[in-house]
Amino acid sequence: MRWLHKLPQRLRSLLQRGRVEKELSDELRFHLEKLVEEKVAKGIPPEEARYAALRELGGVEQIKEECRDMRRVNLIDNFRRDLRFALRMLVKSPGFTVVAVLTLALGVGANTAIFTIVNAVVLRLLPYQDPGRLVWLSETDLRETSGDMPVSPPTFLDWRSQARSFEAISAYSEEAFVVTGRGGPENVASAAVTGNFFELLGVRPEVGRSFVPEEDHVNSHPVVILSDELWRSRFGSDRAVTGRSITLDGKSYEVVGVAPPRFNYPPGTQIWTPLMPRTAEGLTIRGAHILNVLGRLKDGVALSQATADLNTIQRRIALEDSDYRNYGAHLVPLQEHIVGEVRPALLVLLGAVGFVLLIACANVANLYLAQAATRGREMAIRLAVGASGGRVVRQLLTESTMMAFVAGGLGILLALWGVDALVALNPQKLPRADEIGVNGQVLAFALAVSLLTGVLFGLAPALQARKLNLAAGLKGGGFHLVGGPSHNRLRSLLVVLQTTLAFVLLVGAGLMLNSFVRLLHVNLGFRPQQVIAFRLALPNSRYPDPQHQEAFFQQLLDRVKALPGVRSVGMATNMPVSGQSMTSPVIIAGRPTPSGERTLVQQVVVDPGYFRTMGIRLEDGRFFSGYDNQEATPVVIVNQAFVRRFFPGENPLGKRLRTFFGKDVMRDVVGVVGDVKHKGPAAVTPPQVCVPYAQEPGPYMTVAVRADVGPAVMIPAVRSAVLAIDKDEPLDQVATMESLLSESVAQPRFYSWVLGAFAALAMILTAVGIYGVMSYSVTQRVHEMGVRLALGAMQGDVLRLVIGQGLLLAGIGIAAGLGSALALTRFLASLLYGVKPTDPLTLVAVSLFFTVVALLACYIPARRATKVDPMVVLRSE
Numbered sequence: 001m002r003w004l005h006k007l008p009q010r011l012r013s014l015l016q017r018g019r020v021e022k023e024l025s026d027e028l029r030f031h032l033e034k035l036v037e038e039k040v041a042k043g044i045p046p047e048e049a050r051y052a053a054l055r056e057l058g059g060v061e062q063i064k065e066e067c068r069d070m071r072r073v074n075l076i077d078n079f080r081r082d083l084r085f086a087l088r089m090l091v092k093s094p095g096f097t098v099v100a101v102l103t104l105a106l107g108v109g110a111n112t113a114i115f116t117i118v119n120a121v122v123l124r125l126l127p128y129q130d131p132g133r134l135v136w137l138s139e140t141d142l143r144e145t146s147g148d149m150p151v152s153p154p155t156f157l158d159w160r161s162q163a164r165s166f167e168a169i170s171a172y173s174e175e176a177f178v179v180t181g182r183g184g185p186e187n188v189a190s191a192a193v194t195g196n197f198f199e200l201l202g203v204r205p206e207v208g209r210s211f212v213p214e215e216d217h218v219n220s221h222p223v224v225i226l227s228d229e230l231w232r233s234r235f236g237s238d239r240a241v242t243g244r245s246i247t248l249d250g251k252s253y254e255v256v257g258v259a260p261p262r263f264n265y266p267p268g269t270q271i272w273t274p275l276m277p278r279t280a281e282g283l284t285i286r287g288a289h290i291l292n293v294l295g296r297l298k299d300g301v302a303l304s305q306a307t308a309d310l311n312t313i314q315r316r317i318a319l320e321d322s323d324y325r326n327y328g329a330h331l332v333p334l335q336e337h338i339v340g341e342v343r344p345a346l347l348v349l350l351g352a353v354g355f356v357l358l359i360a361c362a363n364v365a366n367l368y369l370a371q372a373a374t375r376g377r378e379m380a381i382r383l384a385v386g387a388s389g390g391r392v393v394r395q396l397l398t399e400s401t402m403m404a405f406v407a408g409g410l411g412i413l414l415a416l417w418g419v420d421a422l423v424a425l426n427p428q429k430l431p432r433a434d435e436i437g438v439n440g441q442v443l444a445f446a447l448a449v450s451l452l453t454g455v456l457f458g459l460a461p462a463l464q465a466r467k468l469n470l471a472a473g474l475k476g477g478g479f480h481l482v483g484g485p486s487h488n489r490l491r492s493l494l495v496v497l498q499t500t501l502a503f504v505l506l507v508g509a510g511l512m513l514n515s516f517v518r519l520l521h522v523n524l525g526f527r528p529q530q531v532i533a534f535r536l537a538l539p540n541s542r543y544p545d546p547q548h549q550e551a552f553f554q555q556l557l558d559r560v561k562a563l564p565g566v567r568s569v570g571m572a573t574n575m576p577v578s579g580q581s582m583t584s585p586v587i588i589a590g591r592p593t594p595s596g597e598r599t600l601v602q603q604v605v606v607d608p609g610y611f612r613t614m615g616i617r618l619e620d621g622r623f624f625s626g627y628d629n630q631e632a633t634p635v636v637i638v639n640q641a642f643v644r645r646f647f648p649g650e651n652p653l654g655k656r657l658r659t660f661f662g663k664d665v666m667r668d669v670v671g672v673v674g675d676v677k678h679k680g681p682a683a684v685t686p687p688q689v690c691v692p693y694a695q696e697p698g699p700y701m702t703v704a705v706r707a708d709v710g711p712a713v714m715i716p717a718v719r720s721a722v723l724a725i726d727k728d729e730p731l732d733q734v735a736t737m738e739s740l741l742s743e744s745v746a747q748p749r750f751y752s753w754v755l756g757a758f759a760a761l762a763m764i765l766t767a768v769g770i771y772g773v774m775s776y777s778v779t780q781r782v783h784e785m786g787v788r789l790a791l792g793a794m795q796g797d798v799l800r801l802v803i804g805q806g807l808l809l810a811g812i813g814i815a816a817g818l819g820s821a822l823a824l825t826r827f828l829a830s831l832l833y834g835v836k837p838t839d840p841l842t843l844v845a846v847s848l849f850f851t852v853v854a855l856l857a858c859y860i861p862a863r864r865a866t867k868v869d870p871m872v873v874l875r876s877e
Contacts, residue, residue: 089399090406100364101407104453106761107360108404108411110353112438112446113418118346119445120436126335127262127435129202130296135303136337137169137293137310140330141600148330149583150289155317159293159329162313165306167298170200171275171291174266176537177248179234180728187537187732188230190248190271197272198225200296201265207231208242208257215256216274224253227270228261248273249539250728262434266292286321287585294334307331338431344830345751351827352508352758355501357453359765362494365457366772368400369491400458401451408450412443425750491773492809498769499813500820502762503850507821509759510842511828511835512752518834519745525676525685526576527615528737530567531706532714533575535733538699542726546697552725553693553701557609559721565709570610571693571701575737576676577744578702586689588646589656589666601642602678602688603659605696611673613704614737621653621671629694636667640675642687659689663696680744682833704737711736751831763850767857774806774861795866806858807851814850818843 035053040046090097125131138148139155151159151171160169172193179186195216198205205225215223224246226234235241235255245252253273264270275291297306310329318325332340416438423433430436536556543549553571560569574580583600608624610616619640628635636657643652655669667689675685693701707714719731735743742749778785785798825837835842 083398083402085395085398087402090403096367097403100367100403101410103360103363103765104404104407104457105410105414107353107357108408108446108449108453109414109418110758110761111350111357111449112411112415112442113422114346114350114353115445116415116419116438116442117422117430117436118350119441121430121432122339122343122346124432124435124441126338131335132333133167133297133299134201134334135295135297135306135331136334137295138330139289140328142326142328151291151293152286152288153291154286155314156291156293158313158317159310162316163295163306163309165298165301165309167296168196168200169293169295170194170197171293172197172266173275173290173292174269176732177271178250178537178539178728178730179230179246179248179271180250181247185728185730187730188270189266189268190273191266191269192273192275194275197294198259200294203260203263205257206260207239208255210257211274216276218276220274220276222251222253223256223274224248225257225259225272226255227259227264229264230270231258250541251539264434267431286317286324295331303331303333342430342747344827345747348508348827348831349751349754349758352505352755355505356758356762356765357449358456359498359501359762359769361453361457362498363765363769363772364403366491366494366769366776368457397455397458401454404450404454404457407453408446411450412438412446415442415446422754425753491776495766495769495773495809496813496816498766499810499850499854500816502759502766503814503817503846504821504824505755505759505762506846506850507817507842508825508828509752509756510846511825511832511837511839512748512755514835514839514842515832516745516748516752519681519748522677522681524576524681524741525616525674526737528577528741530708531613531704531737532711532718533702533704533733533735533737533740534715534718534731535700535702536722536729537732538729540699542728543699549699550694550697553607553697553703555725556703556722557607559724560703560705560718563707563714563717563721565707565714567706567708568609568613569703569705570607570613571703572604572606572610573698573701574604574678575702575704575740576614576678577680577737577741579679579744581678584659584689586646586687587658589658599687601659602686603691604678604688605691605693605698605701607693610704613706614676615706616676617674619672619674620651621669623671624690624692626694628692632695634663634665634667634695635670635692637671637673637690638669639673639685639688639690641685642689643672645687657689659691667691681741682745682748702733748831748833763853767853770806770810770854770857771860773809774802774858775864778802778861778864798866799862802862803855803858806862807854810851810854810858814847817850818847 032050032053035056036046036049039049039052044052126134128134137151137159139151140148153171156169156171163169170193172191175190175192177188177190179188193211195211195213198210204210206228208225210225211223214220226241226246231237231241234246235244241255241258244255246255247253248271259272295306297303307329310331314324314328318327336343419436419438423430423436536553538549538552543552557569557571560566573582581602582604584603586599586601606624608626608628611618611623621637624635624637636659638652643650646652647655652669652672656666657669658664658666673690676688677683677685678688703718705714705718715731715734722729722731821843822838829837
């Protein structure tokens with residue numbers, strides 16, 4: 001602990017440096033004068049006595065340095081001097097400084113921008129109490145490859161009452177309400193949740209309270225919790241809002257609380273209501289997979305243990321219901337469920353910008369090596385007057401680190417703009433997008449990246465400076481000293497590294513672009529041009545039965561058909577490429593279904609005009625007609641995937657089947673239509689059945705209108721038609737089918753654009769790096785080129801010599817990049833459609849493109865080499 005006793009002295013030496021230095025000088029002068037007096041007293045003349053005292057004392061300045069070293073503050077003083085000198089050097093070469101700073105700022109800015117998104121979406125914990133114990137619970141059909149599905153209400157109740165691994169289990173169902181009363185009608189996203197939903201997440205309402213157990217029962221008093229956004233827009237942030245009412249779907253609900261700001265789970269939710277009153281009819285239906293379930297594990301319980309617990313309950317259920325014997329439970333951490341789909345792509349982008357930063361570092365290192373060649377005499381003088389090799393290295397690293405921090409500051413500014421641009425580029429909102437922003441973690445990352453960058457590109461010239469030949473350096477041969485063979489090998493190695501990294505990025509971007517182009521050319525099974533769609537949700541308070549619902553939609557279809565420019569109109573429960581679908585088990589007449597064996601198919605309710613409006617092709621049989629109503633024979637139309645699955649080599653027309661959606665009746669197959677992509681171009685088309693709306697009317701439908709006029713004219717006209725029937729019925733999810741199609745490929749388009757932009761930046765930096773190395777090489781070999789030309793070499797020979805040298809470096813980099821790409825692009829496999837990570841066409845195309853770019857980068861220095869005048873070169877020697 002001796003350092004504690006010396007700490008005050010060291011702090012004083014640091015903070016009162018001038019005073020301490022004066023005291024040191026005064027003390028040394030006192031000792032010197034005493035020595036002089038002693039020697040004069042012995043009879044030595046004063047002048048000789050002073051010289052003798054100085055010799056005995058050992059040198060004033062050396063003693064001062066020893067005293068400073070003992071105070072351990074010399075390093076700080078040296079660092080200050082290094083900083084001042086580094087600043088002077090950067091200002092002395094403004095062109096070099098600007099180019100290097102901008103190059104590094106692009107790399108640091110790109111890395112910081114992507115890290116900001118990755119940190120907010122993937123790395124940062126969920127903003128809930130003890131989020132590590134929150135899990136997502138789902139059911140899974142052990143025979144299907146489609147994966148997980150929501151949980152049925154009876155199963156949820158069994159889990160909640162019997163599971164021993166959880167502190168709590170909660171469920172919710174995403175819905176929508178029409179808010180009326182204050183302002184115009186407005187569709188708002190809603191979630192019906194169990195009473196313990198907010199407690200499970202550890203979220204307390206900002207105003208009022210959460211739900212109480214009495215409100216989570218069938219026929220309980222209707223209550224609601226508002227989002228902070230809806231509270232501010234509808235109630236003007238009035239904290240006395242509790243106890244007041246709000247009209248949802250024509251029914252009055254009492255406001256009991258307001259959620260805290262920025263809480264919107266499930267994403268986009270603006271209203272929360274108790275679940276049980278909303279799902280009373282489905283509480284006993286084991287096959288109704290409608291609930292999303294969350295759980296909080298008990299402290300110390302592992303995920304595998306909880307999974308085994310739920311699967312034990314599943315086996316108990318199967319003993320009571322043999323149809324349930326193939327259903328299991330699946331648990332994942334809630335954070336993984338929320339961000340799992342985007343994590344691989346974001347990590348790929350983070351790796352890509354890391355490559356860009358390394359390429360930028362290699363470029364600036366080459367610039368530094370070139371500049372160091374002009375500072376050979378300076379470095380030689382430093383070493384000659386006593387500076388150690390470590391001292392020279394420290395000085396050069398200080399310069400590079402200072403430049404890196406300047407670039408880091410500019411990079412953070414670029415990142416602020418880049419984050420907004422990246423989020424805006426992606427129409428499909430990233431999960432947790434509202435949490436994306438620059439914070440302390442991001443700034444620490446930018447600081448660390450800047451420091452690492454400064455060390456990376458400054459280390460090469462610093463280590464080269466230690467190999468300087470002092471004799472030659474003092475004679476002024478600095479240009480050759482730092483530019484020897486090892487120096488050239490290092491510059492060449494950096495170019496090969498750049499080429500390798502850029503090649504991998506370019507291959508990745510090429511694969512993503514190839515995949516995206518294939519997505520755009522997928523046969524969708526319908527024609528999206530000139531079609532707009534909008535969703536309507538009729539409230540039960542005004543449309544309590546199927547007759548009222550059917551009457552509303554029929555009146556709407558008649559009004560829309562009469563609008564100018566409308567060619568056809570139709571409706572369905574879900575539109576193509578919307579990503580939404582309903583599934584139902586199916587039973588084929590005459591085919592025995594073993595106990596527990598249920599095959600799920602996609603089910604869509606449509607009206608007769610739907611197929612014509614969407615341009616869906618009839619492959620066999622007929623479309624629905626107005627005669628397919630409640631009094632007619634129940635009918636169904638199937639798609640080609642259904643025929644391939646259930647009737648291979650057979651005529652499906654006239655076959656009978658039964659689904660468990662709507663009426664439990666057998667239906668006759670009357671038609672076969674082409675496969676339609678409901679979940680996006682990349683999704684496999686599942687077996688699908690279409691049921692006529694007149695036989696299965698309901699309150700939720702999406703209307704499609706094909707018109708010769710644009711959306712700017714048609715959407716207001718359609719909205720007026722709806723309001724003319726019901727002034728409190730708003731349109732929801734209004735969009736053109738082309739925009740829905742564009743949104744369905746938004747993620748691959750986003751990844752293709754961003755990765756392509758990074759690859760293009762890497763390509764430009766690499767081309768500049770190759771040009772710089774070749775240009776420097778030509779400058780070094782001017783005398784050689786002059787001698788070659790003087791001895792009879794043709795300009796073409798010199799051109800081939802220089803270009804060959806550059807293409808050799810590029811060729812080595814391409815070969816290394818090819819091997820690296822084969823190893824690394826497998827991480828892109830989950831992001832690709834219709835193309836393999838080892839696609840030979842992409843690899844060949846990128847190799848040829850890279851070769852052409854390298855050839856162009858070498859051509860300009862090569863042309864300059866051919867212009868060397870042999871007489872001028874020989875005369876200068």
